[in-house]
Amino acid sequence: xxxxxxxxxxxTLLGKKFVKELGGDQALRRxxxxxxxxxxxxxxxxxxxxxxxxFGDRNRGEHVSEEQRxxxxxxxxxxSQKPAKLFGGWDNEDTAIWMRRL
Numbered sequence: 001x002x003x004x005x006x007x008x009x010x011x012t013l014l015g016k017k018f019v020k021e022l023g024g025d026q027a028l029r030r031x032x033x034x035x036x037x038x039x040x041x042x043x044x045x046x047x048x049x050x051x052x053x054x055f056g057d058r059n060r061g062e063h064v065s066e067e068q069r070x071x072x073x074x075x076x077x078x079x080s081q082k083p084a085k086l087f088g089g090w091d092n093e094d095t096a097i098w099m100r101r102l
Contacts, residue, residue, distance in 0.1 A: 004080035008071045010053035015044040022074060031074060034067045047071060 005018060014022070022028055025045055029038060037048035050065030064072075 003078075005075050005078040007079065008047070008049060008068055008075060010049060010055075010065075010068065012047045012049065012071060012075075013041070013044060014047065018075075018078060019045050021078070028074070032067070032070060034070070035065075036067055036071075 005014075019025055019028065023031075025038070025040070028045070028047070029036075032047070032049075035049075035051050037046075039046040039048075049067035049071050054063060054065050054068065
């Protein structure tokens with residue numbers, strides 16, 4: 001997890017390294033226009049995407065917020081190309097597809 005990110009949730013925690021590589025706190029705030037709440041943390045930044053949690057459960061026909069989708073686009077350069085590393089030593093392409101769904 002030091003070199004890759006999972007797709008964002010309603011509240012996403014970004015370490016200082018990733019905040020810096022995404023252009024810094026102020027650059028993120030300029031890019032993320034909408035209903036976002038930013039919280040400075042000792043080890044990075046918390047980004048709340050949208051006013052309420054939307055989990056994007058496709059089985060229930062639910063969607064994620066546009067704010068979460070925009071954050072996912074910005075973060076996508078840091079998604080793991082081999083997400084099995086995140087979940088053990090097995091092939092997990094279904095998980096990769098889910099993580100990149102936004």
